[in-house]
Amino acid sequence: MANSVKNDSPIPVADISGAELETIAVRAGVHRTHELEHSEAIFPTSSFVFNSAAEAAARFSGEAEGNIYSRFTNPTVQMFEERIAAMECGERAVATASGMAAILSTCMALLQQGDHVVCSRSVFGTTNVFFEKYMAKFGIETTFVDLTDMDQWRSAVGDNTRMLFLETPSNPLCEIADITLLAGIAHEHDALLVVDNCFCTPALQRPLLLGADIVIHSATKYLDGQGRCVGGVVVGKNQQMEEVFGFLRSAGPTMSPFNAWVFLKGLETLCLRMKAHSESALDIAKWLSSKASVEAVFYTGLETHAQHELAKQQQSGFGGVLSFRIKGGKEEAWKFIDGTQFLSITANLGDTKSTITHPATTTHGRLSDESKMRSGITDNLIRVSVGLESVEDIKKDLQLGFVAAGLS
Structure with missing residues (x-):
């Protein structure tokens, strides 16, 4: 029998900083356990065991790192988050139960009553309903504009605008937005530019490098690539992602370990x-x-x-x-x-x-x-x-x- 080694002290793979995207898609985020498995491990557990009451308290308080409960800490999910964050050139990613859960988590974490969103009307139908019907219940107003009309975007932005949201290319008419130009409009008003990158994925487009603040994916689509699982992910800077993670920890729209493993495999061929x-x-x-x-x-x-x-x-x-x-x-x-x-x-x-x-x-x-x-x-x-x-x-x-x- 192999010697017992703590699974919370994983063995990382070689440093691949500076690698090309194809290499990042295969190698980023891998952490091996003491078993030295080649393929990423799945951790199908609801909770994790502590060596002492003091260690448990330290992890729950945030004084010590380590896994606690799979609603918000699971090694397989974290590997997927690390890989997609590296591919999108973001500081951190937060995985969710679906693409719509990713949008929900982003909005609930970063918006509040009285805030205003400018959204392209050329978005997935459910995204439109989400902003128009459900965010309105929380006192968040949304103005819909034509994706390609920059004058409409500029005119719609007000003092309380906190987010510009769009898909590019759009679903289903494949319209294109100038991400860099919209980022400038957003940042002039201290608003965030959020881009749904589902159609292109980081293999074809990386909005964060063009000035966007946050990228959202329905991992259900191309990140998986074979129609096997439902999931979502949000990528951006640590500051915003910590807020998104906080919402996910409290509300629980969480990605399962098995789905995260499937998405990891999907990214390898993306x-x-x-x-x-x-x-x-x-x-x-x-x-x-x-x-x-x-x-x-x-x-x-x-x-x-x-x-x-x-x-x-x-x-x-x-x-x-x-x-x-x-x-x-x-x-x-x-x-x-x-x-x-x-x-x-x-x-x-x-x-x-x-x-x-x-x-x-x-x-x-x-x-x-x-x-x-x-x-x-x-x-x-x-x-x-x-x-x-x-x-x-x-x-x-x-x-x-x-x-x-x-x-x-």
């Missing part, structure tokens, strides 16, 4: 996957653009995209999500979606499996008709998350959709 997703999505976007029955294709990799040059400046790739409008309305869009054979009809994205959905009745279905109209969520809009199948097979499946909708 750079490779995002490159492949991007290449396939660009091919399909060009193919869709050639179709007479397609009214518009929304993908930042297309030279015809209004913000293609900006995307090239702040992204190293264009991602795997695109959307397009077909001739007709909801009936044709539904027939198109139902006509595909192997594309998964699901609202999730970022999977190795290609997915297809109708935003107006799924991801953005809770928005009012007016909000949908203002956000460009039309009945004939279809969103596709391009997976890792053969590009030609994906095209063939989409062609079945055109036939089913009477648009071939």
